[in-house]
Amino acid sequence: MFKNSRIKPAPKVVRTEQAPVVKKPQPLPSKIASSARRQQQIARSNASSLRSSPAISNRSSPATSPSEDHEPSSRHLQVPKRKPTRQSSPSDRPKFNESDDDEDDSTACQQPAQKRQKVQDKGGGKRQLRSRKAFSEADAGRFKMIHAAEIVATLRKPKAVSDTSVEDVIVELQYPSASQRERYDLHFGKDRIDSIEEIIEIAKVVTKVYLTDEQAEPFLGQDNGKVIRELEKARNTLAKEPTQSRREDFKKAVDGYNTAIQALIQDGALAKNLDNRCDLPLEMVQLILRQVYDRTVSPDVDSLRKYDAGSDNVYGELLSPLVNRIFKKTKITSDQVFVDLGSGVGNVVLQAALQVGCESWGCEMVPNSCKLAKAQKKEFKARCRLWGIASGEVHLVADDFKHNISIQNAMKRADVILVNNEVFSSELNHTLNLMFLDCKDGCRIVSLKSFVPEGYQITARNIGNPWNVLDVEKLQYYHGDVSWTGAGGDYYIATKDSQRLADFERQ
Ligand SMILES: C[S@@+](CC[C@H](N)C(=O)[O-])C[C@H]1O[C@@H](n2cnc3c(N)ncnc32)[C@H](O)[C@@H]1O
Known part of the structure; x- marks a missing residue:
């Protein structure tokens, strides 16, 4: 289940599992509930399978299950205290050219006039910059x-x-x-x-x-x-x-x-x-995004600190070096669709539209963040024009993603979904698990907490669990990758794969 994980999957033996204390899951919106029902046994035996899933007892376990009796140690992410002019300062962040990943993804495009021009987008070189x-x-x-x-x-x-x-x-x-x-x-x-x-x-x-x-x-x-x-x-x-x-x-x-x-x-x-180019170097992407942020968000950055501590609306940002690595790891291309669930002021959505050139969606429900996201989108369009760049389409929805139809439709077409769920409640993570049942196979779901517990295995007793369609890889982020801590941590990429369940049932 977990590639690159220090924790090895449990051996394929019949296990005795402790029944965890089950919190009552929040009622599902009817739309989600009906889509979950369509998933054959998955939705049918969901409740019973969750009861039989392993108890989650430590911080490195996922914050996904309604059975979880543990909240993250901190439900406080910090709004970046940065002087925004430092956002892309190369001195204190991993540098674009230093990353191994950068080398991997650079290939020749149409023959440019000189070797300084490199390509990152492997989408068949289709992007018209x-x-x-x-x-x-x-x-x-x-x-x-x-x-x-x-x-x-x-x-x-x-x-x-x-x-x-x-x-x-x-x-x-x-x-x-x-x-x-x-x-x-x-x-x-x-x-x-x-x-x-x-x-x-x-x-x-x-x-x-x-x-x-x-x-x-x-x-x-x-x-x-x-x-x-x-x-x-x-x-x-x-x-x-x-x-x-x-x-x-x-x-x-x-x-x-x-x-x-x-x-x-x-x-x-x-x-x-x-x-002659079909990619933009990270330093240019960072410069444009920083220009947008400095002119729209920075003057009003204090408004982002107004949230209910301990709620799902605690604010914090993934920073551009980590987002860049996520794009490379997921190999997202300009003809694909990106979705950020809980998109804050829209930073990651704009980075996807600019750097990858793909159709890019975000959904955010806190009014202050939505207002700044709207301002960023407007300034972003103007900046792209100044720089002569055609970005991907940007859609920023101001709503609750649990109920919004347009974002749920975008999720069905999405190739990469980001959920910065570092401090989401277990109920919200569970709802998301059910929403992912509607995603297409091959969709990559990037999260800060795993949507599947480490070591989890499909067994005859948990056949309807929504975790069964996700194949999770555990990765690491480092200093300078997120706004709320200078330290590193783990993040996860789950791939939607319905075949895993079919394979198990055939055994
Ligand atoms: C930690 S912030 C992440 C911001 C951005 N995605 C990033 O990583 O830089 C999580 C955001 O999710 C939003 N959120 C939580 N539940 C939501 C919901 N049901 N619908 C829309 N947004 C939600 C919060 O308001 C918050 O702004």
């Missing part, structure tokens, strides 16, 4: 978005009327598309958005991802005159000497970058290079 709209100038690239300057402006203390030493220096940054530029305020603060560092980071990512080696030549290197070097030099002198004229120097360096990028956009080079 370039947004045609973003490279056409039909509507002059004007659309609503939250400019960095707007965020910085809300944070700045009003200056004294007599203080003429600090004047606004607004720069406009060209993105790698025909879209409008983003306005940055060069005020040298590092609150929420560090404008100068973000501009340099964008310039480096654009150079790495959108340019051939030959085209990148005038941008890189240490010599004076290289575009990125000029930006860094201006940043360094401004840090030492934060004067108006140094800000103007940085602005000139940004103008130099804009001119160089604009020329490549106009001769069609960036669009062509993007057409």
Whole structure:
């Protein structure tokens, strides 16, 4: 049952099982109950099989069974206390290029102009990365978005009327598309958005991802005159000497970058290079998601801490390095469907749509989270356009997933379902177990608590148990993978496989 598990499956002998204390399962919504009934013996003997299942007595056991007499030691996940600008900081998180998985999944796409471009998506290389709209100038690239300057402006203390030493220096940054530029305020603060560092980071990512080696030549290197070097030099002198004229120097360096990028956009080079790619490196995915989060969630992040402690609505986030590994482990591709049950502010849903390019669904019931998820979706669409990227479809449903029909329909088509059920009650996990009966075979269900107890075996006595259609693999996450702890832990990937039950019955 458990691949990679330290705990070996019980030997195939008749076991004497202790009847656990059974908590009354919560009544099932009629929709779920009827779908469960359709599953032949599974639903028929569900209650009796649960009574005969092994008692769960330790924290590494699943939080799945209504028979569980143990709650997780903590029902408090933490909202990230991060300064969002650190979210994708490579210094304290596993780096994209360091992961073994990264190497495994990189193969050549159509022959790009240079070897720097690699492919992650094995969906037959089908993904069209370039947004045609973003490279056409039909509507002059004007659309609503939250400019960095707007965020910085809300944070700045009003200056004294007599203080003429600090004047606004607004720069406009060209993105790698025909879209409008983003306005940055060069005020040298590092609150929420560090404008100068973000501009340099964008310039480096654009150079790495959108340019051939030959085209990148005038941008890189240490010599004076290289575009990125000029930006860094201006940043360094401004840090030492934060004067108006140094800000103007940085602005000139940004103008130099804009001119160089604009020329490549106009001769069609960036669009062509993007057409030669079918993946995005994690650092670019993280940068775009962080831009979205900083401009929408961060200003209101305290609202995410308003939940009932001990309820199913405790908030916490899976961070992008772990989500990236989940995508690779499940091998999800751009023509597949991803669902996040309990999607919070929508981070993972957006990462799937951007990184994988797949149809991506989330369902969340807490109003504050839903409001921020909606804001993120809107800003995400604008950011994708700025970067010239066609993402997968995003659907964020504000409802209880136990009752919502559209999310249940998406679950039936889903290839990968994520449930961050670290602190879900055993009743909710049990309901989910029954909902998974409607998923298609081969669907992968990723969770923080296993939906099947370790060592569980199909026997004649538990033939109707919903656990019988899940094949579970246990994996590990590490420091920097989740928002609520700096330590590592376990997570699980279950594969829906009805054949296991059929095979047992044939024995
Ligand atoms: C720990 S958070 C996970 C957020 C996000 N999926 C992630 O991993 O970053 C779990 C979320 O599930 C939501 N949730 C719990 N029960 C739910 C239900 N029945 N319907 C919709 N959302 C639910 C909670 O409100 C909470 O925001």
